[in-house]
Amino acid sequence: MDLHAHLLPGIDDGAPDEAAAVALAEHAAATGVRTMVATPHLRHDYPDLDPAELPGRVAALQAxxxxxxxxxxxxVGGEVDAVWAQHQTDETLRAVSYGGRGTDLxxxxxxxxxxMVLEELLFRIRTRGFRILLAHPERNPTFQRDPERLGRIVDSGVLVxxxxxxxxxxxxxxxxxxxxxxxxxxxxxxxxSDAHNVGGRAGLAEAVAASDHPRARWMVTxxxxxxxxxxxxxPAPAAPAPTRRRWSLRRG
Ligand SMILES: [Fe+2]
Structure with a gap:
């Protein structure tokens, strides 16, 4: 299952047209992905996307x-900007949540x-009843320098x-x-994957193969x-038998 992909054609910086979207979908399916959530950017620099259109656009691509x-x-889904979300109605946030279910964003x-206000923005979204899946925090230089800050966010109930x-x-x-x-x-x-096009980024199978931790497969299934x-x-699979810790959030 791939919960993050810029698959819908002609909306954001992902697939530019239907042919590209079909190619991306074919590539994902060929690598074992069976379900992909189309998560276009929902933020102020893409003002033309009406969230109410998403089910129809997904249905057209599915056909x-x-x-x-x-x-x-x-x-249906969306990659929601934390500031953009503050200005949306509950109905709009529901429309861009996973499957339009209104539970997970x-x-x-x-x-x-x-x-510094990031935690407050996330908290406000959560108090409106949504569980948050935070997209690719590992790529952010602030979190790379200060992983304990990310750890506190995760420990408060945000998923990564x-x-x-x-x-x-x-x-x-x-x-x-x-x-x-x-x-x-x-x-x-x-x-x-956060895929934008075919071959642009590693697929899920490659990522699972690159980890020696059994949790990685759980993270795609x-x-x-x-x-x-x-x-x-x-429950996630237990860690392998303890050996020398190869990766740690703690510095020093
Ligand atoms: Fe993305």
């Missing part, structure tokens, strides 16, 4: 995939230095989505180091299934 025999289920980690390309990036990548530390600490819950169902996450 195109079925016509071509592509075995991929597409669901994918919230984008802001780029660059994180404002890692991008597959971060998990596969290699030890010289700070995003990779933080991603593996979060997996090892049990503070990451989903691995998703059982955990995302629970989020799509709006249910509590099932």
């Amino acid at each position: 195109a995939l079925q016509a071509r025999g592509v075995p991929l289920e597409v669901l 994918l919230v984008e980690t802001p780029y660059g230095e994180l404002p 989505q890692l991008t597959g390309a971060s998990v596969t990036a290699g030890r010289r990548s700070r995003a990779c180091a933080l991603a593996h530390a979060l997996i090892a600490e049990g503070r990451a819950h989903v691995i998703a 059982d955990a995302p299934a629970a989020i799509l169902a709006g249910e509590a996450l099932p």
Whole structure:
């Protein structure tokens, strides 16, 4: 299951047209993905997207995939900017939540230095009844420098989505180091592609293969299934037998 992909054509910086969207879906299906959530950017620099249109757009793409025999289920979702969300009605937030269920929202980690108000913005969204899946925090330099800040957010009940390309990036990548530390600490819950086009980023199978932790497979199967169902996450697989800790959130 892939909970983060810019699959809908002609909306944001993802698939530019239907042919590109079908190609991206075919590629995902060929690598074993059976369900993909279309999560277009919902933020002030994409003002033309009406969330009420999302079900129709997803249905049209699903029909195109079925016509071509592509075995991929597409669901409604969105990658919500934390400030944008503050100005939306409950109805709009529900429309861009996973499956339109009104339970779980994918919230984008802001780029660059994180404002101190971020935690307050996330808290306000949660008090409106949504569970948050925070998109790719491992890529943010503030969290890379201060992983304890991210740890406190996770410990407050926010779920974390890692991008597959971060998990596969290699030890010289700070995003990779933080991603593996979060997996090892049990503070990451989903691995998703954040795909914008075919071949642009590592797929889920590559990411699972790049982790030696059994939690990684849970992060592309059982955990995302629970989020799509709006249910509590099932228990994660136990860590491997303790050896020297390879990844840690703690510095020094
Ligand atoms: Fe994204």
